[in-house]
Amino acid sequence: MVSAGEFFLAVDDASAARVGPRKRHDFPAVPCDGFYPDDAVLSWETLLTGRPASPLRDVVPMANDGFTVFAVPEPLCRALAGAERDQLRTTGIAWAASASEPDNEISPDRAVDLLERLSALANSRAEKGLSLYCWYFAP
Template structure:
């Protein structure tokens, strides 16, 4: 199953809700990936940053903007606490989180290498800095047919 993932910056939920696989030329700062479930990843990242258990973080996170339906598509907001952590993390901290996340993913048989994890977190961290600087939200859509 090919999972397509895009993290992007948007001013609000209404703007974020219209972005997705059919509207990829939206002109907003964005990065695209494949091969992992981002709604699970953001919970894992938050847990790795804070040391809090995932089940505690998962209460209300991530906040769905377009809940998944039978079409395999959803949009969610990366919550302000994680957005701030990503935006403020330096390369060393992001690399550490990426290494630990790659281990979690390999245990779940999802195979995200340390190198791929580092690239993902560096790119999402840069988007988070852009979102914070612009006073906007950090969102993600994904499609898992």
């Protein structure tokens, strides 16, 4: 199970690669734990766009230590930034219902809250000219 992680904004891949557990940073971020964000991102993109999800691009590939950093695909960034509250709610509820593995469960309320916060982060990303990334640690 994911014990720690966050979606965050960074200037570039090199900056994103320096983020992780117990590493302080000043990037705008939304914490995530208790589910696998890489799986979630794929589901969200499909649910929000109605198209197959884009492949994820690793910034720090996962090794035996359980740590990874990946770039959130641009189609999902645009979809999150442009989504209305009802669409985020519908997506969050659908995702929570589908995330039913024992180590990958999330309540509908938490799913909707997370997507609303990520939508705000995606909007600020565009305004600031930054990219959206995610790191997580799953020992």
